[in-house]
Amino acid sequence: MSILGTRVVRTEDPVFLTRGATYTDDLTDERLTGALHLTLVRSPIAHATITSIDIEAALAAPGVVAVYTGADCDLAPALLFPAANKAMLRPFLATDRVRYVGEAVAAVLTEEAYQGEDAAELVDVDYEPLDVVVGMKDALKDEVLLFPEAGTNSVTKMHLAKEEAPEDLFADCEVVVSKEILNQRVAAAPLETRAASGYWGEDGRCTIFCSTQNAQSARDEVAGWMGIDAKDLRLILPDVGGGFGAKIGADPEFALVGWLSKKVGRPVRWNESRSENMTGMVQGRGQLQTVTIGGDRDGTVKAYRLDVVADAGAYPRLGVALPMFTRMMAPGTYDIPKVWSTAKVVATNTTSTAAYRGAGRPEATQAIERAMDLFADAIDMDPAELRKKNVVKPEQFPFTTKGGAEYDTGEYAKAIDLALQAADYEGLRAEQARRRQEGGPLQLGIGVSSYVEITGGGAFVENATVEVHADGTVTVLTGTSPHGQGHATAWAMLASEELGIPVDKITVIHGDTDLIPKGAGTMGSRSLQTGGIAVHNAAVELVELAKQRAAEQLEANVDDLVIENGTVQVKGTGTGVSLADLAGADELKVFHEWDGKKPTFPFGAHVALVELDVESGKATVERIWAVDDAGPILNPLIFDGQRHGGIAQGIAQAMLEEVVWDEEGQPLTATFADYGIPSAAELPSFDLVTMETPTTINSMGYKGIGEAGTIGSCPAVQNAVIDAVSHLGVEHIDMPLTPLRVWEAIQEASK
């Protein structure tokens, strides 16, 4: 019986659930013996020039070994995203100007961690406050500039359209609807905050232990910032406690740790507090969108336009690129004849933005799914019906969209139907009508979303090494390091299937750049369809290799050999030789690099039910029915776990989470008391519906599931909440759909 598709319990969980994993700050590695602790003095002001820094008092504080400011730091200010304006450089320690609350200004090194905060308070920085720009629209005005030498807050030209927008985009439409909607800023807030520890060996190489989603790319980035050859830098990832996209690549602090370690000649450790994390770690989303949708009263959508302004924060990072995905995925699951999109990216006096579960695609889905509801409302058509009428048909695949994506496989209408059936959509609508008729305070809202997304976009190549040892155990080396996804189990299953060796004898190793020099990490839901396929292929090749060797030893024909329980056997006879014995005779190891060349496009549909108290404005998500189709399921336990987390995160953005600054750029959501991370009490049970449509991009048919839940649930829930008050005249409410916002929308509509 195949192990693939079975609920193998995660082999990594006993440790996570009992003594806890070993995160960077938990390391007791002897190479870090005698490490100094780094505390960063961070700017309390969003935009200011630094007029002086006095470190004398801090130097005299107990346990202080050194204090450095930007003047001491010879790391060249870095352009953190290549396609950003070349003047938008980030110093590793601010020198003349700070551009957001939380920017590092000075580095304090102490013998003990607890001494750091006391000493940091004694670093006396004089700031001359400058005007602050927080809002994206204000940033576009270019009145307050973060980088005067750039002459603009506009970050990049990478999204500029090659041609002018067609004037007649909506000329043949009977109905056109337009709306400005905000896809708000959110914080990844992983349980493990950022951390790095570094030391220099006697061989002149630097080793940095750190928390990141992709060791190899982070190594290259950090080496570049430190001005050393990548060969002279080793990155080691201990367990990583969540990333959600915010730990893609390296953070400048990692290079600072390496630089400081060299400067003082001792190992250096750094671990940030939660408050630091809430301003220092990159954040997600942050798009102001204008959607315009047009079509005919019979429900034919003919044209769609999406204009995006994206917030890069103070120092442009990966967030600059994400509107590319938003534009590519703008038409969603629909076959819309005319699609146009634009994007601008602006710098503001806020924390930098980067990837966050979905990274550019959820923003596209949210926009088109709101647009579809707005259009359905305008032509008085059922929103589910409108969607089914306009989705790409099964016979159209592979389908090249007006956004420029090539959708591999999909049955979008079927996914919608499955979700509607599971939810008893007709029954829900009847109950909704009954409640409206009765006119009580508790009304129902039903929201539908249809989505398609890209997984494995950007980095198509991944590698794996599979080695059988003489004792019968197996080692799998992978370039996609997990941070909670369950690779240790999933990769072992893939290898076990081919080798016939049980999962508990297979060890998956990742995240050490000396052991695994190449790899692209875990992001964009890419791991299974890239790293997983590499493991599968390597295991297949290893079996072939074993068969060839066994054929010689057994004097048999390769074609007559089969593998059973880790032994190569001559079909129909009792003779054979185990993989372990073959490995004992000669190294039995295969390196495989797999290039899928293309991304895949998982899809699905969600239906959300909310109950909304129209007197208080409070909406409660009662149910969510989710169809998430990412091809064949390797391990339903892990697959559903990814969906659970994803759906929760999407609901949380819709209902609760938003990073807020005041006009002075002061963060108002820098603790978990203020930032709306959900708990189980805020979430319903999830009704998961299975649908498996394989991709044609790889032999196993696998697509990615990491982000799908987030992308589907968020618009379904937003649509549901607005649907609950649509009979009161409310057309749209921006996320998060707080009681305050809902109540204000009802008040506004009743005027």
Added chain:
Amino acid sequence: MIPVGFDYQRPELLDAALALLAEHGEDATVLAGGHSLLPVMKLRLAAPEVVIDIGRLAELNYIRLDGDEIAIGAATRYRDLVVSDVLAQECALLPAVARTVGDPQVRHRGTLGGALAHGDPAGDLPAAVLALDGTIVLRSPRGERRVPITEFYTGVFSSVKEPDELIVEIRLPRTGSTGWAYEKFTRRSNDWAIVAVAVATLPSGRRQLGLVNMGSTPLRASATEAALAEGKPIDEAAALAAEGTEPPQDNAGTPAYRRHLVTVLTRRALQTATA
């Protein structure tokens, strides 16, 4: 997230705690459950020189009947309020309110006296005790005094309690197991209330309302109480709940929203309390 250094004292007896408090005065802070104090110390918003831990003083941990009143030791934890048989029969509002505070960990640490001393206008228990017309017993080496809670708070996080005084007991009327309600409105289950309304029915039959997060201190809905005393219907009385309040502005609510919300919650609470 590391506090400024401080001296930690954990006296074994109440008198020793009072002596320490008298000795250090304003330089000292009392630690009971710590769920309000420790976060502000870690954020360095508070930096006491001396922390006096009274959390384990058995002398301050009790719930008992005392004539017409219920006496509760100041270091009685929320969890103990929640499971108290005495309170379930004699003052059911208080355990119902305590049950809404934070999560199980918080309820196993936080104390009634701590909540009252902290005096967070967004806190649940001060408003409940206010609705109940409770009395706060303060003690210092100078002696003991009893302050009605209506006269206790003077502003945000401030009260008439002198630096050398410790809340040792809270006294409540025996209001029984009916005639009460607590309507708490939050975004997340364990958030502070955006607004909450506590209703108690006193032995005299008078209905009193304590409001959470409607001003710089816990407030009574005086206009609503007066209307009820005059026999006005619930809808009419509840519509007056925001009178005399000065609700705050924050991420979760505007003053206008809170003024609206308090009328909705008051109506619902009164309906529940009367049902």
